Amino acid sequence: MSAAPVTPAAAPVPTAPVPSGIGPIWPMYRAMVGIGVLCGLAIVTVFEATRPVIRRNQAAALERAVFQVLPEAASSVTFGYAGDGFEIADGEDAADGERVWAGYDADGRLVGLAIETSGMGYQDTIRLLYGYAPERDAVVGIRVLESKETPGLGDKIETDPGFLRNFELLDVALAADGASLARSIEVVKPGAKTEPWQIDGITGATISSVAIVDMLRRSTKVWIPRLSRHLDDFAPARAGEAATGASGSEAEDV
């Protein structure tokens, strides 16, 4: 191809005075602003109408999860962490990351605490709830609250029975000083688990299963010593009135 002669057409096109072709401005404003206002009103109305239902759905989903990670619990109470101890939280008092759910059995005895944590998975943030049984020094169940892991591969963290069995009695015993864990939770090759603080990974979901273990290790390091220090705050006598039953609420999902 030969070089094309430089055309002088690059000179700026003279800007014409506002052409009559654009038409009157007023109808344009009227259409855009009028429709904008109507649309805004419609959205606000729908938002206000659906908000209580959405709230209730989210609370019910969380409640269900609490009873799944604490299989022995018959009722639960929400607590908020106040820096020097735990207080019963009414509704939305406590920030999301500072809440724990205490589970009590039919006799009103504390059977465990459910703690929420989150971390980066393969696709997006994974939110996880796990149950801690102080009497057994162990994690007794996990439940993924939110994940966008690859269907068929990464989502095995929610469905693989072998993987979930790791969390039925996962050792998180405290060290002698009570301020840290005796042993760190660790992930091993699938089938290589020999110690109660180890977790079998999943073939085909390596990143997702390691992500779960990482966020669990990080969260237990902070929360287990904190919870055991303040275990008296969860005494059944204090929580008695505030308890919500597993059978009475919408938590029945059998």
Place this chain on the structure above:
Amino acid sequence: MSDTHLVDAAGPSSTDEFVKGLWRENPVFVQALGMCPVLAVSNTALNALAMGLATLFVLVMSNTVVSLLRRFIPKQVRIATYILVIATFVTIVDYAIQAISLEMYRALGAFISLIVVNCLILGRAESFASKNGVGRSILDGLGMGIGFTVALLALGAVREIFGAGSLFGVQLFHDAFQPWVMMILPSGGFFTLAGWLLLFNWLRARAETLNSAKLADALEATS
């Protein structure tokens, strides 16, 4: 020849506005519009159905509003106005799905909000609803929306059956069935779509050959 011309001159009937979206101008299999949600959320039949119904609702509502306001909207700002109307209905659907089922909302994820930029919806607003009455526009929206839903279901059903061995969550096969995981991953979406397009193009090509053969026969008979 003259016969077909007569039919065309009479203008499309109302039923035709409805039916064209289902088959002759099917948004997915013929026009290949809105491929992003088609490939992304058709991994199970239930997701496909929910996405299809959400799109159907937005399409019918935006067609209705655009058609009602078509004399009120100056043509310079029409696209911006259409997007505004479409985005409003998408937001409404978004909240509605959250209220109906959180599980469903999580499964569909970002794709609900992305209905706003589904070119099928803007396309119908621009090329049909802005030029036709409300009744016809609603029929057009219904037809196109149902056509879209059926196409999504066709993909979702095939992908779920092969990829998970189930349909609408109901297990279809014996335990020995080894699910074909690839089918619920993105690549499975492309393969399934290709399969359906192949079938549709073959059907269309066959119909055309039959038609032209018939036409040739008729011409021979008259001459």
